[in-house]
Amino acid sequence: MAYSVEGRRRASGGMLPLLALSTVAEYYRLPWKPPVTAGLLAANTLVYLRPSFIDPFIPHINEVWFNPNLILKHKDLKRFFLSPFYHLDEPHLAYNMMSLLWKGIKLETSMGSSEFASMVFALLGMSQGVTLLLAKSLHVFFDYERAFYSEYSVGFSGVIFALKVVLNSRDEDYTSVYGILVPTKYAAWAELVLVQMFMPSASFLGHLGGILAGILYLKLKRSSHSGLDPVSMVVRGVTRAVTWPLRFLSSLVRSRRRRITGRGRVGRGQNGVWRCQSCTYDNSGLQSVCEMCGLGRGRGNGWSVNQRQTHSSSSDIPLDELRRRRVERFS
Numbered sequence: 001m002a003y004s005v006e007g008r009r010r011a012s013g014g015m016l017p018l019l020a021l022s023t024v025a026e027y028y029r030l031p032w033k034p035p036v037t038a039g040l041l042a043a044n045t046l047v048y049l050r051p052s053f054i055d056p057f058i059p060h061i062n063e064v065w066f067n068p069n070l071i072l073k074h075k076d077l078k079r080f081f082l083s084p085f086y087h088l089d090e091p092h093l094a095y096n097m098m099s100l101l102w103k104g105i106k107l108e109t110s111m112g113s114s115e116f117a118s119m120v121f122a123l124l125g126m127s128q129g130v131t132l133l134l135a136k137s138l139h140v141f142f143d144y145e146r147a148f149y150s151e152y153s154v155g156f157s158g159v160i161f162a163l164k165v166v167l168n169s170r171d172e173d174y175t176s177v178y179g180i181l182v183p184t185k186y187a188a189w190a191e192l193v194l195v196q197m198f199m200p201s202a203s204f205l206g207h208l209g210g211i212l213a214g215i216l217y218l219k220l221k222r223s224s225h226s227g228l229d230p231v232s233m234v235v236r237g238v239t240r241a242v243t244w245p246l247r248f249l250s251s252l253v254r255s256r257r258r259r260i261t262g263r264g265r266v267g268r269g270q271n272g273v274w275r276c277q278s279c280t281y282d283n284s285g286l287q288s289v290c291e292m293c294g295l296g297r298g299r300g301n302g303w304s305v306n307q308r309q310t311h312s313s314s315s316d317i318p319l320d321e322l323r324r325r326r327v328e329r330f331s
Contacts, residue, residue: 165214
């Protein structure tokens with residue numbers, strides 16, 4: 001989980017021994033030990049513990065908080081790249097690392113260490129970048145400054161959400177998210193909503209940025225196999241992600257304004273409609289006389305509009321008489 005600074009204090013929850021035990025047990029049963037996952041677990045834990053032999057070389061958490069305003073104002077890449085490796089307390093660290101342990105082992109075992117390492121590095125940069133872009137967009141277009149643009153947060157959960165999207169992208173099964181059964185491929189979205197409901201201090205924008213980064217990574221990977229330009233895919237993906245709320249509202253407005261247009265009655269099903277051969281007016285199947293020209297149905301007059309047949313006009317009504325009947329009908 002990525003947490004904002006509000007309402008959080010560094011505390012000892014006694015969960016590090018549980019994390020160590022889970023890691024040792026998981027690696028002990030594996031015939032091949034994924035090294036990149038182990039390195040990520042060790043790096044996050046060492047940054048939190050700050051042992052004396054590396055403490056002088058590790059920036060303090062106050063220097064690396066992820067804050068969109070400070071990153072853009074001072075072009076602070078240290079906050080951009082290092083904030084995911086910092087955690088506020090033991091439960092925060094243990095929850096993220098246990099999730100990383102399970103996802104990292106599965107992904108690294110299936111794709112190999114070198115590809116997994118490059119994917120994690122790419123997802124880290126993409127999740128931070130998407131989060132930064134979302135915060136800036138909300139600030140510019142909706143004036144959400146304190147809620148997102150000036151928020152402080154740390155944690156590896158943005159990358160973990162991205163890994164979850166990649167891991168579940170081809171899974172057609174169902175999974176349980178906090179007791180709710182959802183399609184596995186949408187588990188990250190369900191967790192995004194539920195986590196925010198039960199833990200309001202979690203960074204919603206950081207988690208959302210991770211999910212969008214995972215989706216963007218998958219699209220870029222598919223485009224690289226199909227020969228498409230990856231730069232164009234990045235621009236298109238980011239643009240669609242940022243403008244999604246506006247497109248959603250626009251679709252709602254269009255659906256309410258949509259009207260059925262055409263000749264004949266509006267809103268009737270096509271199966272109960274017959275067309276007059278004289279004036280080509282579509283009449284209800286319940287009518288025996290054309291509502292436009294008054295010609296009776298029968299003697300070859302009238303056919304379903306679903307039947308794409310060509311019929312020659314069998315009416316002997318003069319053109320002047322037909323016009324007169326139309327005027328009388330609408331007078």
